[in-house]
Amino acid sequence: MDNRTFRYSVLLVEGIKITPQSIYPAFVLLLMAYIFIMVSNIGILLQIVIQKSLHEPMYLLFCNLTANDVMGSTLYVPRLLKDILTDPSERYISYVECVFQAFLTHLNGTTCHTILMIMAFDRYVAICYPLRYPAIMTSKMIVKLSVGAWGVAFVLVGILLGLTIRLSHCRSVIQAMMCDNAALFKLSCENVVINNIYGLTFTVVLFTSSMGSVVLTYLRIAMVCIKSKNKATNSKAIKTCSTHLIAYLIMLISGLIVVVFHRFPDLTESRKLFSLMFHVVPPGMNPIIYGLQAKEIRKKLFKVFRNKVNSK
Template sequence: MENLTMGAPLKQPIVFELVGFDVPPGQGPFLFFLALCAYTVVLLGNGVVICVIVMDRNLHRPMFVMICHLVVCDLLGATAVLPHLMMHFLTGQKNIFYLSAIAQGFCVHTYGAAMQTILGVMAYDRYIAVCEPLRYHSIMTSARLHSCCALAWIVALLLIAGLFSFHINLPYCSRIIQHVYCSNKIMMNLACAPTPVSNIYGLVITWTVSTSMFIFIALSYIRILQAAFKQGRTDSSVRSKALQTCATHFIVYVVYEVTTLIIVVSYRFPSTSQNMKKFLGMLFIIAPPAINPIIYGLVSKELRTSIFQQFSTRTCRKN
C-alpha cells in the first residue's frame, strides 16, 4: 500500500471549458426551450422522411436511398451539437472531456465532408437519369448505388480520421474553447506548439473536397441542362420533368453552401460580436437539417404523396 501511495500520481483526464454563448442571467431555460424546439424539428422532420422511405417500397429507388443518406448525415451533425448545447443552457455546465470534445469535432467535420460527398454522388445519379435515361437502370444498379453511397461515407470518414489523428498525445496549453462546439482548428489553436502539418492537411482536404465536389456538381448540371433543353425542343414536359428531378438536389446543395458561406463571411468582419459569430456558426448545424425535410417534401411529389398516404392510412386504422 505504501508503494502505491508513493508512486507516480495518476494522470488526470483532460477537461476543456466549452464557453458557448454568453447567456444573460435567467435566460438559460428560455434558450434551452429554443434549442429543444430546433432539435425536435430536426428529429421529427428527418425521422418522418426516413420512415416513409423505408416503409414505402415504391420509394426504394436510388434518389430516395440517397436522400436517406442525407437524412442520416443531417442527424449526425445536429445530434453532435444540440444535446450538449441544451445541457449548457439548462445547467450552465461548460466542461467537456477530451474524448467527448474529439468525438463532437469528429462528428461535426464528418457531417460537413459527408454532406458534400453524398451530394456529389446524387449529382452523378441525376446526370445518368437525365443524360442516359435508357441506360439508367443498367448503370445505376443496386450494387453500384450502395457502392457509391458507401464510398461517399468512407472518403469522408477517412479524411476526417486523418485530420483528428494529429490530436493523439498533443499537449494543450489552454483548455478554454471559445465556441459553441468543438472543431479541429479551434482545438489545434490550444496546442502548446505550432501544428503546421495539421493546418496544411486541414486546408488541403477542405479545399480538395469542397472544390472537387463543386466542380463535379457544376459540370453535371451543365450537362443536365444541355440534355434537358435538347429534349425539351420536341417535348416540353420532358424538360420540365428532367429539371424537377434535379430540383431537390440543387436546393439542398445551395442551402448547405449558403450556410457555410455565412460562417466564412461573418469571421471577416471584426465588428461582429462573439455571440453573433457563434449563432451564425450554429446555422451550419441547424439550418440544413431543419430545412432539408421541407425541401424533400415540397419538391418531390412522390415523397409528399407517400407521406400523406402513410399518415391518412394510419389515421383511418385508428378510427
Template sequence: MDMNSSSLVMLTLETLGLSNAYVYPAFLFGTLTYLFIMFCNLLVLTSIAWSKKLHKPMFILLFNLPISDMVGATAFFPQLVISIVSQNRLISHPECIIQAFLIHVYGTGNLLILSAMAYDRYVAICCPLRYNAIMTPHNLVRIIFLIWFINFSIMVTLLSLLARFKLCRTNIVDLYCNNPSLLKLVCEDTRVNNYYGLLFIVFLQGGSLSIVIYTYAQILRTCVMTNESDARRKAIQTCGSHLIVYLILQINTLVTLISHRIGNVSPFLRRALGVSILVFPPFLDPIIYGLKTKELKQSIKKLLKRNVGSLEL
C-alpha cells in the same frame, strides 16, 4: 500550461450570453427544434424504407442524408440544451473530440451525399437510356460505401493528427467543438495539420463543387434542348430543390472554415455561420425534399394516414 493527461481536462465552450430570463425559453426552443429535426428526418427515412416505389437509386442515396443530418443534430443539440439549463459550458476533452468528430462526419457526409445525388440526377436526365446500366444495385452499393469510407477516413486522419498534441489552453472559441477550434488550444507547430486542412478543403469542397457545377451545367443544357415541357419542368423542380440544399451547406461550410484562418473576421459572424450549418440543413432538408419531391411527398402522406388510421382504431 502543459496538460499531460488531456482526457482529464475540462474545456470551456464559448458563452451563450443568455440572461436568466431567457434560459428556459432557449432550452424549450432548442429542445423542440431538435425533436422536430429528428421527427422530420425519421419520417423521411421511414417513408423511403416503407414504400417499395421509392426503392430507386435516387431515394436510396437520399436515404443517407437524414442519417447524416441526425448525426449532426445529435452531436450539437443535446449538449447545447443541457448546457443552457445547467448554465455550465464545460465539456471534457474526450467529449469534445467525439462532438468534433461527429459534426465533421455530418458536414463531410452531407457534401459527399449531395454530390452523389447530383451525379444520379445527371445520369437520369442526360443519359436516360443508360441509367439502369450505370446505376445498378452493385454500383449504388459501391457509391454509398465510398461516401462513408472517404468520410470516416478523412475524419479519423484529421483528429489523429490533432491527438498528437498536448493542450496549453482550455477555452474553445466556438459554441461547439470542431477541429479548427481544438487546434487553437495547441501551442506547438501545427503546420502539418494546417496543410492537411487546406488539402481537405480543396479536395472536398472543390471536388464536390466541381461535380455539382459540371452535372448541373449538363442538366441545364439538356433541359433547354428538350422539347417536352413536362419533363423539363419536373427535372428543374427536382434539381432546383437539390441545388438549394447543396448551396446552403456549401457556402456556410466554406465561409466558416475560411473564417478560422482569417484573423480579422468577426467571431460573432463565424459562430453564427457555424451554428447555421448544424441547424438549417437538418431542419430544411426533410422539408424541401418532402414537399418538392412528388413521390416522396405521396409516400409520407400515405404513411401518416396509415398511422393516424391505426391510432383511431
C-alpha cells in the same frame, strides 16, 4: 505538458453567450427545431425503408442525407440545450469526449458534401442517360456510392483529427459552441503549421471538388434540357434538380461561412451563430425542399396521415 497526461483532463467549453432573459425562449425554440428535425427526417427515412415502391436509387441515396442530418443534429443540439441551462463556468467536457465530438462534427460536415455529390451524379445519369439509368444505377452501384461518400469523409477527417491529437496542450478552454478541429488545435502552444496546411488543403479540395462536380453536373443537365424539345421531361428535370440545388446551396453557404470566420477571432460570436445554423437549418429544410417535393414520398406521407385521422 505531456499530451498523455492532458488527454484525459477536463476542458471548459465557452459555448454561446445568451442573456438571462433569453435562456428559456432560446431553449424552447431550439428544442422545437430539434423535434421537427428528428420527426421529419426519421419519418421520411422510415417511409423509404418500409415502402418497397420507394426503393429507387434517388430515394435510397437520399437516405444517406437524412441519416447524416439526424446524426449531426443529435450530436450538436442536445449538448447545446444542456449548455444553455448550464452556468458558463460549468460547461465541462473531457478531452476524449471533445475529440470524439470534433471527429463526428467534421464527419457530418464532410459527408454533407460527398452525399450531395453522389446525389447530383444520380440526377445526371437519370436525365442525361435515361435509357441506361437502370443498368448504371444498380444496387451494387448505390452501395459503392454510399460507402464511397462515407469512406472518403472518414479517412480525410481521421487524418485531420490525427494531426491534432498528436499536439500537447497549454490551454483548456474551447473557444466555440462545440468541439471542432480548429478549437482543439488552438489549445496547443506548439507549431500548428502542418495542421493549418492540411486543414486548408482539406477544405479547398472538399469545396472545390464539391462545387466543381455540382456545377459541371448541372451545366451538362442544362445543355440536355436546352436540346430536348420535351417540355414535360424538362419541367420534371428542373423541379428535381432545383430541390437538390437549394439543399446544396444552404449547406454550402452556412458551412463556408463557418470555415471563413474561424480565421477572424473578432467574429467568434458570429461564427458560433452560423455553426448553429449549419446544424439546424439544412437538416430542417432538407426534408421539406427535397423529401416532401418528391411526389412519391409526399403521397405516402399524406396517405399515412389520412389513415391516422380516419382511424380516430
